[in-house]
Amino acid sequence: MSRQELLSPEGLRVDGRRANELRRISCRASVLNSADGSSYYEQGNTKVLVAVYGPREPRQKSLAHHDQATINVEFNVAPFSTSERRKRSKGDKRLLEVASFVKQTFEGAIQTTVYPRSQIDIYIHLLQHDGGTLETCINAATLALVDAGISMVDYVCACTAGFIDETPVLDLNFVEESSIETPDLTVAVLPRSGNIALLQMESRLHSSKLEGVLELATEGCKHIHKKLDEAVLAAAGELAKKLS
Amino acid sequence: MTSLILSPAEQDYIIRGVESGFRADGRGSLDRREVSLRTGMISQANGSARCRIGNLGVGTDVLVGVKAEVNSWTPGEPEDLGSIVCNVECSPSAAQEFEGRGAEEINVELTQLLDRILNGPQSGLDLKKLCIIPKQAYWVLHIDALVLDVKGSIVDTLVWATRAALMSTSLPRVVVETIGDEMGNMQAEFDVVDDPEDLTPLEGAENLPISVTFSQIGKRYVVDASEQEEAVTQAKLTVAVSPVMEICAIQKGGMFRGFPPSLLAEILETAQRIAREELTRFDVHYAQAKSHLSSQADEPSTGSTFLVQF
Numbered sequence: 001m002s003r004q005e006l007l008s009p010e011g012l013r014v015d016g017r018r019a020n021e022l023r024r025i026s027c028r029a030s031v032l033n034s035a036d037g038s039s040y041y042e043q044g045n046t047k048v049l050v051a052v053y054g055p056r057e058p059r060q061k062s063l064a065h066h067d068q069a070t071i072n073v074e075f076n077v078a079p080f081s082t083s084e085r086r087k088r089s090k091g092d093k094r095l096l097e098v099a100s101f102v103k104q105t106f107e108g109a110i111q112t113t114v115y116p117r118s119q120i121d122i123y124i125h126l127l128q129h130d131g132g133t134l135e136t137c138i139n140a141a142t143l144a145l146v147d148a149g150i151s152m153v154d155y156v157c158a159c160t161a162g163f164i165d166e167t168p169v170l171d172l173n174f175v176e177e178s179s180i181e182t183p184d185l186t187v188a189v190l191p192r193s194g195n196i197a198l199l200q201m202e203s204r205l206h207s208s209k210l211e212g213v214l215e216l217a218t219e220g221c222k223h224i225h226k227k228l229d230e231a232v233l234a235a236a237g238e239l240a241k242k243l244s
Numbered sequence: 245m246t247s248l249i250l251s252p253a254e255q256d257y258i259i260r261g262v263e264s265g266f267r268a269d270g271r272g273s274l275d276r277r278e279v280s281l282r283t284g285m286i287s288q289a290n291g292s293a294r295c296r297i298g299n300l301g302v303g304t305d306v307l308v309g310v311k312a313e314v315n316s317w318t319p320g321e322p323e324d325l326g327s328i329v330c331n332v333e334c335s336p337s338a339a340q341e342f343e344g345r346g347a348e349e350i351n352v353e354l355t356q357l358l359d360r361i362l363n364g365p366q367s368g369l370d371l372k373k374l375c376i377i378p379k380q381a382y383w384v385l386h387i388d389a390l391v392l393d394v395k396g397s398i399v400d401t402l403v404w405a406t407r408a409a410l411m412s413t414s415l416p417r418v419v420v421e422t423i424g425d426e427m428g429n430m431q432a433e434f435d436v437v438d439d440p441e442d443l444t445p446l447e448g449a450e451n452l453p454i455s456v457t458f459s460q461i462g463k464r465y466v467v468d469a470s471e472q473e474e475a476v477t478q479a480k481l482t483v484a485v486s487p488v489m490e491i492c493a494i495q496k497g498g499m500f501r502g503f504p505p506s507l508l509a510e511i512l513e514t515a516q517r518i519a520r521e522e523l524t525r526f527d528v529h530y531a532q533a534k535s536h537l538s539s540q541a542d543e544p545s546t547g548s549t550f551l552v553q554f
Contacts, residue, residue, distance in 0.1 A: 033302045034393050035337055045287070049392075051337035059340055074336050074343060079388040080289045080309030087331065087388075090345060123337045125390065127307075128286060 006176055007165045014176065015044070019169045022159075022220055025227045027140070029147040029235035037148025039231075041140035044173060045130035048137055050144040054120035069115035071107055073122045075099040075137065081129045099124075102137055105158075105188050105198045109142075111151040120150060131174035132160050134186050134200070139224055146232050155228055156197055158188035159220035161213045163205055168216045185210075187217045191225040194218075248475045255476050259462040262473070269299065269470060274518060276468040277303060277397075279404065281529040283412040284537045290385075291413025291446070293533070295405035297397055297468065304401040305338075305393035308409040311386045312416075314436060317379050326374020326383040328367070330358040332402065338394040354389075357399060357495055358406065361453060361484045362387070366492035368451025369410075376418050377432045383415065385446075396470040399482050403455040408530055410452060414443035453484040453492040454522050456515045460501065465511065467518060479503055481511055485519035 007013055017023070023044030032038035035051035042048070058064040075098045079087045088095060102122065110120065122144070124137050138158035145152060162172045162182045169176070177184055183205040188198035205213065250258075258268060265273060277299050286292035289309035296305045317323070332354040334347040342350070361367065374383040387409070389402055417437040424430045459469040459477040469477060478500040484493040491512065496503065503511075 032305070032337065032392065034395070038337075051335075051392075053337075053340070059343070072343075076333075076335060078307075078309065078390055079331060079386065080286060080292070080311050083288055085311045085313060085386050085388075121336070121340070121343075123335060125335060125337075125392075128288060 019167050022171045027231045029143050029231055037144045039140050039143035043136050046132055046136045047128040048140040049125040050140040051123045052144040052148040055115035055118035058119040064117050067116050068112035070119045071103050073099040073103040075124045077126045081126050108197055109152050109156045114151045131172055131177040135160050138188050154190040154192045156188050157221040157224045159217045160186045161217035163213050168213045170216050170220045185213050189221045250475050258476050262461040262464050273466045281533045283408050283533045291409045293405045293408035297401045298395050303395045304398050306401045306405040307390045308405040309388050310409045310413045313384050315384045316381050324375045324378040325371040328363045328385045330355050330387045332389045334391040338391055361493045369448045373447050376434050396474050397468045400455050400457050407452045411449040413446040417442050453486040454519050455484040456518045457482045458511050483515040489516050
């Protein structure tokens with residue numbers, strides 16, 4: 001089987017980007033009216049809608065902690081999101097995995113001790129899928145949590161990076177991600193401290209190359225932080241306009 | 245449906261209000277709420293629409309995507325018909341009890357209702373047109389609805405969004421070639437033209453019915469019930485009416501009380517009148533959504549512009 005060329009000799013990728021280029025990001029907070037916080041985030045052709053409810057009373061009393069909030073994440077993929085229609089059941093392991101990664105990431109970032117005996121629900125809808133599911137979910141959830149006014153230590157910004165033909169590449173799309181040889185590293189950082197909140201890698205990569213890839217992904221996170229910050233300011237500006 | 249709990253005083257207030265012709269939000273008993281409609285925001289679906297019914301930006305919110313796929317015929321299926329498959333999913337963002345498997349029951353109920361309205365001659369869609377080669381291949385239209393918010397009248401919103409999504413649906417062109425071999429046997433082959441510009445709109449989508457749901461509250465009934473009104477609804481009747489004023493589907497829901505037959509006749513008559521008004525309203529909104537879509541044709545396609553305008 002001939003391998004598809006993911007990086008042309010001129011250094012361009014399948015979608016015409018350079019190796020260190022992110023896809024176009026556009027995002028917006030406060031898109032749903034009944035949710036406490038919501039966001040719509042798209043990175044290239046991957047589009048995510050997030051609704052955040054809470055802090056509110058836990059649905060199951062047994063899940064409540066007396067000293068901190070419980071975070072509950074549900075991840076849902078729309079059947080029309082992929083190029084071939086596919087319906088996934090609620091118990092799909094891949095969906096549960098993404099949900100649990102998002103949950104673990106935000107358990108460190110949200111100041112859960114501020115909201116004892118309560119629950120924060122994060123509902124994520126993937127409307128269109130073109131690679132980088134986890135990173136878009138985390139970025140969108142950050143925006144929705146900020147919109148809901150939930151105390152957080154910092155933003156959480158996530159980005160992926162891979163390694164194609166001896167070159168670290170930023171923000172893999174679906175074609176690049178599904179190629180087996182491409183290592184796929186997702187990293188989420190707290191931009192102020194630079195601490196890593198989540199790190200996940202698939203496939204294999206020589207240990208000497210890891211640093212370069214990680215550095216590139218962290219650089220991408222900084223750009224995403226800027227974009228998220230703009231969206232938060234825009235939402236706050238709109239709110240201020242409504243109040244005045 | 246949802247777990248809205250009303251105090252007896254509030255229930256009494258709503259019921260007596262409806263009985264004397266007043267509703268809590270100031271509407272008359274046959275008035276409907278505002279509608280927002282947008283189409284074409286999911287680029288890899290063949291058709292899509294988002295519809296919200298509710299005043300002041302809060303209301304029932306449904307997103308529908310239509311995806312067409314070519315299926316090969318297997319014995320036992322109709323020989324020269326295409327097919328429509330509906331699927332409704334209620335998101336936990338609509339209500340907390342839809343979390344996990346909590347929405348399964350309502351998903352099935354809404355899926356079956358939508359299927360009853362769309363799958364068959366009553367839908368106005370010519371399923372024969374969806375057949376590519378008899379006994380060989382046909383189109384399947386997958387209609388996937390995502391309910392993002394529930395504030396009463398979920399069925400009507402669902403039908404509005406589905407109608408708009410199907411009207412905005414276009415299918416790739418299919419070339420059918422008939423090849424005869426030396427034995428005189430004719431064999432048909434087809435080819436789906438893979439060109440995003442070469443699409444034909446779905447035929448007959450403008451014949452799709454619209455639904456009107458009546459809620460019996462006290463001794464009277466209202467259309468387009470709000471969330472509070474649904475909590476005190478004793479019986480519910482959904483009527484789907486086509487543009488030529490044929491009744492396409494009826495479903496009675498609500499477990500507290502039965503409808504007297506005399507009321508049923510009255511409701512069916514009112515349903516046709518309201519459906520006519522609703523269809524005119526639909527056409528206005530759909531034309532707006534279309535012009536909105538073409539006005540942003542120069543801008544890069546992004547869903548967020550659609551969400552801003554909504």
